[in-house]
Structure formats: C-alpha cells, structure tokens
Amino acid sequence: MSQDTASSLLTLRSVLAYLALxxxxxxxxxxxxxxxAVAIISAIILGWxxxxxxxxxxxxxxxxxxxxxxxxxxxxxxxxxxxxxxxxALIITVMLLSSMLGKSADLGVISKSLFAGSPLARYYxxxxxxxxxxxxxxxxxxxxVATMIQGEKDQQGDSAxxxxxxxxxxxxxxxxxxxxPLSISIVLTVTFVPFLHSWQIIAISLPLAVxxxxxxxxxxxxxxxxxxxxxxxxxxTRRARMAPWLRFAAVIGAIxxxxxxxSGYFDLSYSRAVTxxxxxxxxxxxxxxxxxxxxxxxxSMAPMSNELVIVGGSAFLGVLISTFATQWLGAGFSLPxxxxxxxxxxxxxxxxxxxxxxxxxxxxxxxxxxxLGPIWPVSAVLGLGIAMVSGWxxxxxxxxxxxxxxxxxxxxxxxxxxxxxRWNMALSVCCLLFTGALAAVITLVKAGL
Numbered sequence: 001m002s003q004d005t006a007s008s009l010l011t012l013r014s015v016l017a018y019l020a021l022x023x024x025x026x027x028x029x030x031x032x033x034x035x036x037a038v039a040i041i042s043a044i045i046l047g048w049x050x051x052x053x054x055x056x057x058x059x060x061x062x063x064x065x066x067x068x069x070x071x072x073x074x075x076x077x078x079x080x081x082x083x084x085x086x087x088x089a090l091i092i093t094v095m096l097l098s099s100m101l102g103k104s105a106d107l108g109v110i111s112k113s114l115f116a117g118s119p120l121a122r123y124y125x126x127x128x129x130x131x132x133x134x135x136x137x138x139x140x141x142x143x144x145v146a147t148m149i150q151g152e153k154d155q156q157g158d159s160a161x162x163x164x165x166x167x168x169x170x171x172x173x174x175x176x177x178x179x180x181p182l183s184i185s186i187v188l189t190v191t192f193v194p195f196l197h198s199w200q201i202i203a204i205s206l207p208l209a210v211x212x213x214x215x216x217x218x219x220x221x222x223x224x225x226x227x228x229x230x231x232x233x234x235x236x237t238r239r240a241r242m243a244p245w246l247r248f249a250a251v252i253g254a255i256x257x258x259x260x261x262x263s264g265y266f267d268l269s270y271s272r273a274v275t276x277x278x279x280x281x282x283x284x285x286x287x288x289x290x291x292x293x294x295x296x297x298x299x300s301m302a303p304m305s306n307e308l309v310i311v312g313g314s315a316f317l318g319v320l321i322s323t324f325a326t327q328w329l330g331a332g333f334s335l336p337x338x339x340x341x342x343x344x345x346x347x348x349x350x351x352x353x354x355x356x357x358x359x360x361x362x363x364x365x366x367x368x369x370x371x372l373g374p375i376w377p378v379s380a381v382l383g384l385g386i387a388m389v390s391g392w393x394x395x396x397x398x399x400x401x402x403x404x405x406x407x408x409x410x411x412x413x414x415x416x417x418x419x420x421x422r423w424n425m426a427l428s429v430c431c432l433l434f435t436g437a438l439a440a441v442i443t444l445v446k447a448g449l
Contacts, residue, residue, distance in 0.1 A: 011300075011302070013043045013046050014301045014302045016046070017301030017304055018092075020037075020040045020088050020089060020092065023035045023085050023089070024275060025272075027089070032085070033083075033085045034078065034081045035085075036082075036084070037084045037085050037312075037316070043304075043305065044059060044309055047302065050303070050305045051305055051306055053358075054363075058309055058313050058317075058363060061313075061317065065317055068320075068324075072324075072327075073324070076320055076323040080319035084313070084316040085312075086315070088312035090184065090271050090274055090311075091307055092304070093274075093275050093279045094184075094278055095307075096298070096299070097278045100286065101136050101285070102144070104248075106243075106244035107144055110245060111144050111145055113241065114126045114130075115148065115165070119164070122161075122165070123165070124217070126165050127172040127216060129145070130145050130168065130173055131176055131213065132252075134173050134175075135176060135182055135252050136182070136248070136251060136252055136281075146169055147411055149165045149412050150412045150413075152165070159223075160222060160224070163221060163414070163423070164221055166414050168216070169408060170398070170404060170408060170419060171397050171424070173396060174396040174398065174404075175209040175210075175213050175397070176393070176396075177389060178205045178212070178389050179206040179208070179389075181260075182255065182256075182278065183389075184362065185365065186198055186202070186389060187271045188314075188362065188365050189385050189388045189389055190270045190271075191269075191270070192322065193373040193376065194374065194378070195381055196385045199260070200382050201382070201385045201389060204442075212393075212394075254281065255277045255278060255280075258273075258276070310360050310363065314362040314365070317367075321370030322370040322373065322374055334375055340376070340377060340380065340443050341383075341444040342440070344436070344442070345436040345437060345440040346436065347372075347391055348387050351388070352391060354395070355395035355396075355401060356401075357401075361396060365392060379447055379448070380442070382446060383446060383447075386435070386442060387436065390435035391432075391435070394428055398420055398424040401416070402416075
C-alpha cells in the first residue's frame with residue numbers, strides 16, 4: 001500500500017468517526033442512529049489491521065449476534081444501532097475533551113505539584129490528583145502523571161518513591177469509573193439498568209472511591225526521607241499555585257452542572273447529556289483558543305478503531321442481549337429472592353476475573369447489565385449499580401491488561417503484571433470483598449428480603 005493510499009484511509013477513518021459523532025448528537029432524528037452505526041462499522045473494517053485480539057473477537061460476536069437478530073428479532077437492530085451510535089459519540093467527545101485540555105499550560109503546573117511534600121502527602125497528591133484529572137482527561141491523566149514519574153526515575157533511579165507514585169496513578173485512575181459522572185462506567189450502568197439514576201450511584205460510590213484511595217496508603221513501600229523531586233513546583237503565592245487547579249475544577253464543575261441540568265430538567269438520556277456537556281466544553285475551549293490567536297485543529301480519530309469496537313460494539317451487544325434474554329427467559333422470569341444479594345456480591349469479582357484474562361470492563365458491564373438489568377428488583381437496582389461500577393474501577397486499577405496498566409508500563413517501564421499481581425492484589429482482594437458485601441447488603445435491604 002502506497003503512502004498516499006494509507007494517508008487517505010486514515011483520513012477516511014477519522015471522517016467516519018466524526019460522522020458517527022454528529023449522528024450521535026442528532027440521534028433523536030429518525031434514521032441517524034443507523035447512519036452512525038454504519039459509519040462506525042465502516043471505520044472498524046477499514047482499521048481492521050490495528051485491532052487487538054479482544055476487539056476482533058468482540059467484532060466477530062457482534063457479527064454473529066446481528067445475524068441471529070436478523071433471523072429472529074430484526075426490530076431490535078434499530079435500538080441496538082442507536083445505542084451504539086450514542087455511546088460511541090460519547091467516547092469520541094471525551095477523547096476530544098481530553099485532547100483539548102491536554103494542551104493546557106495548567107496541566108504541567110498541576111502535575112509538578114503532585115510530587116511535593118512528605119511520602120504520605122505525596123502519595124495522596126498523586127492518587128487524588130490522578131483521580132481528579134481522570135474526570136476530563138480519561139487516559140490522558142495516566143499519560144501526564146506517568147511521564148512525570150519517568151522523569152523522576154531517569155534522574156534519581158528506580159526507588160520506592162517512583163513505585164509508590166506508580167501505585168498512586170493506577171489507583172487514582174481506577175477510582176474514576178467508581179465515582180465520575182462522566183465515566184463510561186456510570187453511563188453504561190445507567191443505560192442498561194432500568195430505573196437507576198446517576199445521582200443514586202454517585203451518592204454511594206463517591207465516598208466509596210475516597211475510602212478506596214485512602215486505605216491504599218496501607219499498601220505502600222517504605223520510602224527514604226529527604227526526597228526532593230527533580231521537577232519541583234515553581235515557587236509563588238498560594239493563590240498562584242492554586243489557580244491551575246481552580247481553573248480545571250471550574251471546567252469540570254461546569255460540565256457536571258450541564259450534565260445534570262440536561263438529564264434532570266430537560267429529560268435527556270444520561271449518555272446524551274454527558275455527550276452534549278463535554279462537546280459544549282470543547283466548543284467553548286476551541287473558541288477561546290481561537291480568540292487568543294491560536295490555531296484550531298481537530299485530532300485525528302483514525303487510531304480509535306479498538307475503542308470504536310469495544311465501546312460501540314458493547315453497546316450494540318447490550319441491547320441485543322437484553323432483548324434475547326427477555327425472550328429466552330420470559331418476561332416474568334426472576335431469580336429466587338435469596339439469590340439477588342449473592343449475585344450482587346459476586347458481580348465485582350466477575351469484572352475483576354474477566355479483566356485478569358483480558359476482557360475489557362465494558363464487555364463485562366454490557367453482559368452484566370444486559371442480562372441482570374431487566375430481571376433485577378426495581379427497588380434494589382442501586383445494589384446492582386454499585387456492584388458494577390466498583391467492579392469496573394477495581395478492574396481498571398488492579399488487572400494487568402487494563403489500558404492504564406499497559407500505558408503505565410509503556411511510559412515508566414514498570415511491568416503491568418508486577419503492578420497488578422504484586423503491588424495491588426492485596427488491596428484489590430480486600431476491596432472486592434468489601435464492595436461485594438456492600439452491594440449485597442444494599443440489595444438485601446432495598447428489596448426487603
């Protein structure tokens with residue numbers, strides 16, 4: 001393949017991704033959900049060589065389920081295509097937001113400030129700072145902080161200090177799916193679990209995530225005293241040091257406010273509310289950059305083939321699985337009352353074990369929500385929601401095939417296997433037991449069993 005042909009294909013894949021974004025934003029118009037799904041599948045096929053094994057297997061499953069749906073329930077394909085388009089539009093918008101904020105001058109100041117202070121203060125700064133940055137930056141937060149860790153490692157060598165900072169990055173990013181209103185975990189959970197609202201999950205999951213980050217300090221290596229970071233924060237007044245944090249917090253707060261206003265007062269679906277809020281922040285940010293004399297360039301979406309399969313394909317499968325589960329099990333099917341708390345206890349571990357063998361949490365979340373969501377007692381849906389988001393977060397933080405573990409390995413050289421099995425396993429097991437028990441108790445109490 002010539003260089004010109006390869007460049008043209010990359011451009012076409014990016015254009016198709018942006019077409020899917022536009023279709024997702026306007027998916028309330030007839031037919032655009034299907035148009036978006038066709039664009040997504042076309043982009044996936046054109047980027048087939050870039051797909052990882054799990055993504056290829058997922059696309060094969062999507063193809064098989066589509067053939068079954070055509071033969072048995074073709075009407076379900078419209079809803080599946082619309083869901084695929086909407087959630088894909090969400091992840092593309094989040095990537096745009098991450099790209100825009102990743103070029104901010106504030107980001108370097110924030111990341112430098114994470115390495116100051118005593119060992120405990122430094123660990124909490126890295127951990128909570130990564131969780132904070134993960135809200136708008138997604139994987140960009142891991143890239144930013146891990147790059148700082150590698151700088152410290154290059155200058156001062158491998159030590160307990162850089163290893164503890166790496167632990168903090170993994171755990172901070174893992175906390176984001178548990179509590180962040182913009183996380184795909186909460187969006188997907190609310191999408192597939194009927195009658196569950198995001199604010200219900202966050203009311204429980206936010207203190208749960210904070211507790212997870214706090215107790216992580218019990219699972220650290222002792223550090224030598226007197227450490228001075230190479231990339232020390234620049235001196236200045238307290239107000240000057242806090243300004244970058246406050247500006248980032250203002251952006252996040254505005255997105256949160258817009259999301260809850262759109263989903264609450266304007267009755268939009270939660271996935272569309274998040275998409276429109278993030279997209280609004282991107283448009284305002286680009287307009288501000290243009291007014292400041294900067295050049296507006298949109299990032300290429302061609303490298304997103306794996307994300308298109310995993311996010312879009314999982315959303316598509318979730319609708320079909322829910323439909324087939326209702327048909328095969330019967331509309332009146334339910335588990336024995338005593339089984340629901342047990343299932344809630346097991347769900348976080350199912351996420352984690354799936355992650356240990358390479359399954360993305362989106363896949364496990366889709367299967368879990370698609371099968372259990374329709375049959376879960378309405379009064380106890382919070383228990384299933386907490387089980388799903390906590391399992392998702394612990395999988396992201398503590399398994400070797402999660403995207404952030406692999407990214408950390410690439411940037412710092414610390415093995416994802418070592419980070420998961422030696423550094424985080426004890427913490428992960430303790431938290432899996434606790435979150436499973438919490439989900440079981442909530443289910444037991446709410447269902448009145």
